[in-house]
Amino acid sequence: VLFITFDPQGNLWVAARWRVWGEAGIAMRPAEDVPLLAWSNGGFDTGRWTTWSNVHHPFPSPLINDIEFSILEDGIIWLATGIITNTPDVGGLVRFDLNAPDGSPGQWTIFNAANSPLNVNGVLSLDQDSAGNLWIVNVANGPPGSALFRFNPASNQWTEYNIADELPWFMPWDDIGHVFVGTDDRVWLTHQTLGGLAEYDGATWTLHESGFNGFKGMLEDLQGIIWLTTNVGSSSTGLWKWNGAAFENWPTLGGDNHVTTLGIDQAGVVYAGCWNGGIFPMVNGDTPAPF
Numbered sequence: 001v002l003f004i005t006f007d008p009q010g011n012l013w014v015a016a017r018w019r020v021w022g023e024a025g026i027a028m029r030p031a032e033d034v035p036l037l038a039w040s041n042g043g044f045d046t047g048r049w050t051t052w053s054n055v056h057h058p059f060p061s062p063l064i065n066d067i068e069f070s071i072l073e074d075g076i077i078w079l080a081t082g083i084i085t086n087t088p089d090v091g092g093l094v095r096f097d098l099n100a101p102d103g104s105p106g107q108w109t110i111f112n113a114a115n116s117p118l119n120v121n122g123v124l125s126l127d128q129d130s131a132g133n134l135w136i137v138n139v140a141n142g143p144p145g146s147a148l149f150r151f152n153p154a155s156n157q158w159t160e161y162n163i164a165d166e167l168p169w170f171m172p173w174d175d176i177g178h179v180f181v182g183t184d185d186r187v188w189l190t191h192q193t194l195g196g197l198a199e200y201d202g203a204t205w206t207l208h209e210s211g212f213n214g215f216k217g218m219l220e221d222l223q224g225i226i227w228l229t230t231n232v233g234s235s236s237t238g239l240w241k242w243n244g245a246a247f248e249n250w251p252t253l254g255g256d257n258h259v260t261t262l263g264i265d266q267a268g269v270v271y272a273g274c275w276n277g278g279i280f281p282m283v284n285g286d287t288p289a290p291f
Contacts, residue, residue: 001014002016002017014028017062023054024062030047033048060092061083061084061091061122065080065082065123065125066079066124066127067126068127072153074099078093080094080124092118118149119145122139124139134153135179135181136148136151136179137177139175144171148176163176175193178217178218186202187199187200190218208242219262221270221285224244227239227272228241229260238252238253239259250288253280269281269282
């Protein structure tokens, strides 16, 4: 499973990939079927699922990294699909029209380096601001070319942000990581190799130095605090958060320094999931408690 999320209507969306056969796709379960209904003889009713796979639909890559639901157009879904090792010709930004007839010309539109301002085909991360602009992490797999793009689908206007120019890191490491748009439309960006967290206030990029290399995913809590995971590997250093003035770090959670995912409940409690299986609610925003 590549990701699990809910759209604004409460429908459940899942992306998954089967690496052996190179197959992948997305699936949607309606909001009314999301609660699990137990059968009297055991097990659960899995509800109604609608699926779209690369076997029957034109996904440009089986690596489906991210999803956004357009606030500008009803039924429009944007997908970030990535480059796979040794296959740089795959990947791209996908516009999927949920309301279009299956197989119709406008159901799937692919943006890549051949037909758009994207520098390379791979799209690692995707988010949307309150004006409906898409923020796109466009990443190469080896050679230079990675950049952050802001794309307005209504006007077809593209704006590029590069490390050599606007982004506050230095070349030749242009492998930026994940983008996240906060509730106040501030844009946050991580780097896969270099340290720090970049913040964009609409006019200026600022780098908040962390002294650590390799932030990965992000989440904003109800107080506007940014929580971060770190790259899984020997250099992983647990869970981090940026409180607006300084970083705080939990090097390990339950003895595990590999924090792989983050979530938040309706009460605003942040949950950290770890490589070895542990889940830790951050009680009062600063105390990890085994789940």
